[in-house]
Amino acid sequence: MTHLEMVRSLPGLRIAVLGDLMMDEYVWGDAKRVSPESPVLVVTVDRDTSVPGGAANVASNVISLGGKAHVFGVVGDDAKGMELIEALARQGAGTDGVVTTTDRPTTSKARVIAQNQQVLRIDRESSRSLPLDVADRLAGHFRDGLGRWDAILISDYAKGVVCPEIVPAVIQGAKKSGIPIVANGKPANAACFLGADVLSFNLSEALAASGDPRFETDDIRDAGADLRRRLDVGTLVVTRGRQGVMAWTESSIESVPARQVEVFDVAGAGDTVIATLCLSIVAGASLAGALELANIAASVVVGKVGVAPVTTHDLERALASTSPN
Numbered sequence: 001m002t003h004l005e006m007v008r009s010l011p012g013l014r015i016a017v018l019g020d021l022m023m024d025e026y027v028w029g030d031a032k033r034v035s036p037e038s039p040v041l042v043v044t045v046d047r048d049t050s051v052p053g054g055a056a057n058v059a060s061n062v063i064s065l066g067g068k069a070h071v072f073g074v075v076g077d078d079a080k081g082m083e084l085i086e087a088l089a090r091q092g093a094g095t096d097g098v099v100t101t102t103d104r105p106t107t108s109k110a111r112v113i114a115q116n117q118q119v120l121r122i123d124r125e126s127s128r129s130l131p132l133d134v135a136d137r138l139a140g141h142f143r144d145g146l147g148r149w150d151a152i153l154i155s156d157y158a159k160g161v162v163c164p165e166i167v168p169a170v171i172q173g174a175k176k177s178g179i180p181i182v183a184n185g186k187p188a189n190a191a192c193f194l195g196a197d198v199l200s201f202n203l204s205e206a207l208a209a210s211g212d213p214r215f216e217t218d219d220i221r222d223a224g225a226d227l228r229r230r231l232d233v234g235t236l237v238v239t240r241g242r243q244g245v246m247a248w249t250e251s252s253i254e255s256v257p258a259r260q261v262e263v264f265d266v267a268g269a270g271d272t273v274i275a276t277l278c279l280s281i282v283a284g285a286s287l288a289g290a291l292e293l294a295n296i297a298a299s300v301v302v303g304k305v306g307v308a309p310v311t312t313h314d315l316e317r318a319l320a321s322t323s324p325n
Contacts, residue, residue, distance in 0.1 A: 001285055006293050007315045009283040011066025014148060015275075018170065019055030019155030019162060019184075021073035021098065022107035022125075023084045026050065031114035043114050052087050053109060054271075055155035057309065058184070059093050061275035062153070064309040070094035070149065072142050073161050074134060080106040097141040101134050107159050127159050135165040142166075146173055151282045153274065154183040154193070167192040182278040184270060185209070190231060198281065200237040200274055224248040235287065239273060239298075245291055256291045259299040272301045272310050 001009070026049045031041040052060050059069035071093050075081030077100050084106060085095050104126035112120040130138070138161070152174050156162040167189075174181050175195065182198040187208035193199050206227065207215045214223035215238070228236035228248045237247045244257040276297040280290035296318050297310045 001289060003289070003293055003296070003319050004316065006280050006283060006285045006289060007065075007312050007319070009285075010279045010312065013067045013279055013282050014070070014150045015059075015062045015067050015278060015282075016070050016072060016097075016142070016145065016149040016152045017055055017059040017062065017093075017155060018072040018142065018152065018166075019058065020107060020157035020159035021052070021056045021071070021075055021084060021161075022054035022109060022157065022159070023080050023087075024051050024053030024057070025108055025110040027110065027112045029112070029114055031119060041114065041119055043112055043119065050083065050087075051308070052084060052091075054107065054157045054159070055161075056084060056088055057271040058153060058155045058275050059088060060091060061272050061309040062279065063091050063093060064311045065276065065279055065315075066312055067275075067279050068092070068094075070097060070145065072097035072138060074099050074101055074104070074130065074138065076100070076104055076106040077102045078106055080108055097138070097145070099134055099138045099141070101131070103131050103134060104128065104160070107157075125159055129163050130160050130165065132165065135163065139166050139169060142170060143173065146177055146179070149179060151180045151182060151278055153278045154181065154185075154196075155271065155274065156184060156186045156189055158186040158188055162186070162189050162192060164192055168194070171195050180282065182274065182281065184274040194232045197234040198237060198277065199231060199233040199235070200239065200270075200277070202270065203238055203240045203243075206236075206238045220246065221253055224253070237277065237291070239270065245273075245295055247287055247291055249287065252287075254288050254291055256288070256295050259295060269298045269301050272297050276310065 028047050029043040029045040031043045035042050059071045062069040089095050107125040110122040180197045183193050183196045184200045190209040210227045212223045235249050239245045247254040273294045276294040300310050300314045
């Protein structure tokens with residue numbers, strides 16, 4: 001399957017996205033002077049924008065690549081939570097799996113951008129584990145729709161949704177139903193993903209999850225193989241920034257070099273990678289082919305300022321500019 005054939009096979013795939021939902025907010029302006037009150041920049045605001053972030057951005061990428069996303073997560077009982085649900089619904093995502101709670105605020109990241117450079121970020125969040133009643137409601141929503149999806153994609157930002165009360169049961173239920181599980185994990189929750197079909201970390205996360213310094217040496221091939229076995233996952237993927245991406249299965253190791261592009265903003269790149277990888281694998285691509293397409297997708301989004309999903313048009317244009325595939 002060529003890269004172009006992969007892109008054209010993605011539309012219509014049904015993906016359940018479970019994870020930490022957040023709103024990415026942007027304050028855009030100019031910074032031309034320093035405050036007389038304190039040695040900080042004064043930003044004159046031009047406009048404010050917001051887009052779905054975290055696991056919600058993963059869902060946005062699934063949709064922009066032609067897939068159908070059903071979202072499961074938690075928002076606060078506040079204006080940002082309602083805004084986030086409405087934004088996902090406008091994109092076409094299923095949102096009846098989103099639980100509203102008074103236990104926490106809706107996670108948000110407000111970035112102040114001046115002359116296309118981020119000068120400040122303000123986070124509002126709670127990373128506490130979900131109360132049992134909220135976890136039960138979320139798990140119940142998930143069980144009700146288990147047979148409707150082609151894959152389950154778990155996006156972990158360590159904000160409390162990916163927890164022992166939910167994820168292991170989701171993985172067990174998916175395995176019984178023959179539904180593949182693809183996850184983007186955080187080191188603190190690594191044990192929750194035992195048995196997943198695909199688990200992805202970036203390099204620093206892989207190092208933290210394993211405690212293995214070989215991830216920063218030429219012995220990374222052995223380090224990845226050991227971590228995959230320890231976590232009992234089908235495929236371990238480690239993104240390495242400018243060094244590309246590597247993946248370990250029981251019988252092989254794949255290594256895909258990074259595409260050399262001008263980087264404006266890496267925010268959201270991991271969301272794009274995991275969404276593209278999940279869709280490609282479900283569409284029948286080889287692991288190497290799926291990794292290559294995910295790498296191309298990442299090279300597109302890092303060339304944009306702010307969190308923005310990749311589209312099939314973006315991928316087709318990138319493919320046309322670089323190779324006959």
